[in-house]
Amino acid sequence: MKKYTVSEVEEILNSIDGIQPAEAPLYTYSKIRNRLEARNTMATGFQLKPILVIAMLLCCIIINIWMLSQQKHIVNKDNSNSSIADFSAEYGLHDSYTN
Amino acid sequence: MTETELIQGLRNKSEAAFEYLVHAYQHKVFNVVLGLVQQETEAEDLAQEVFIQIYLHIHSFKGESKLSTWIYRIATTKALDHIRKRNTRKRFGQVLRIFGKEEEVQLPEFIHPGIALEKKEMAAILFQALQKLPESQRTAFILIKTEGLSYEETSVIMKTSVKAVEAYMHRAKQQLRKILIANHEV
Numbered sequence: 001m002k003k004y005t006v007s008e009v010e011e012i013l014n015s016i017d018g019i020q021p022a023e024a025p026l027y028t029y030s031k032i033r034n035r036l037e038a039r040n041t042m043a044t045g046f047q048l049k050p051i052l053v054i055a056m057l058l059c060c061i062i063i064n065i066w067m068l069s070q071q072k073h074i075v076n077k078d079n080s081n082s083s084i085a086d087f088s089a090e091y092g093l094h095d096s097y098t099n
Numbered sequence: 100m101t102e103t104e105l106i107q108g109l110r111n112k113s114e115a116a117f118e119y120l121v122h123a124y125q126h127k128v129f130n131v132v133l134g135l136v137q138q139e140t141e142a143e144d145l146a147q148e149v150f151i152q153i154y155l156h157i158h159s160f161k162g163e164s165k166l167s168t169w170i171y172r173i174a175t176t177k178a179l180d181h182i183r184k185r186n187t188r189k190r191f192g193q194v195l196r197i198f199g200k201e202e203e204v205q206l207p208e209f210i211h212p213g214i215a216l217e218k219k220e221m222a223a224i225l226f227q228a229l230q231k232l233p234e235s236q237r238t239a240f241i242l243i244k245t246e247g248l249s250y251e252e253t254s255v256i257m258k259t260s261v262k263a264v265e266a267y268m269h270r271a272k273q274q275l276r277k278i279l280i281a282n283h284e285v
């Protein structure tokens with residue numbers, strides 16, 4: 001473990017005096033422009049996503065409509081074998097309606 | 100190009116204005132960020148991000164302060180955010196090391212490129228000790244000592260009073276003395 005004496009500490013603290021500012025690396029502007037262009041390309045790529053989302057939603061809606069139409073078809077098929085009268089008789093609805 | 104023309108040009112997304120801005124401020128931004136993060140590749144990356152942020156958010160500059168003040172503020176905020184993230188990763192790495200899942204990665208010794216050759220060793224010790232200071236003290240120290248800003252300019256950048264900056268500097272020096280003398284290997 002290294003410890004420093006008071007005079008060494010003062011020397012360390014003063015070592016920063018007269019420091020010259022660091023210079024940015026070369027071609028900073030070109031590198032920034034490249035990054036900005038890369039961001040714009042990514043942003044354009046991102047804009048495609050809502051189109052995909054809309055397409056997926058449309059697919060879901062079409063599948064749902066198809067499923068519902070199929071369901072309706074099955075229910076209609078079932079109804080052809082029975083009548084409303086049978087249904088009311090089974091649940092005793094007929095009496096309550098006539099009374 | 101005057102500051103007003105520059106700001107107007109940036110708002111109009113003028114290429115020439117942006118190029119002028121980068122050339123005018125690249126060294127200042129890099130120097131401040133480098134002083135804070137103490138790693139050249141990270142500082143280069145952050146300095147570029149600072150300019151991208153300026154380019155994309157120039158409309159949020161209200162003109163209440165000088166453009167340079169606003170740029171310095173973005174640079175210090177970005178650098179401090181980066182240090183916070185790095186410290187979080189470091190803490191997470193320490194937790195992983197307990198379970199033997201990660202090896203310790205030490206930051207290489209930082210030697211500021213603007214330090215005179217005969218002072219490089221001493222300055223490296225100072226920069227390492229600086230990492231142990233609270234953010235406000237470290238920011239004030241870097242802006243004043245490495246960027247050569249006045250206490251007044253620093254106070255505007257840090258959104259505080261001149262007296263507060265004086266106190267930060269006083270405490271920073273005291274704290275550095277304590278760190279170096281008392282008990283740390285730096």
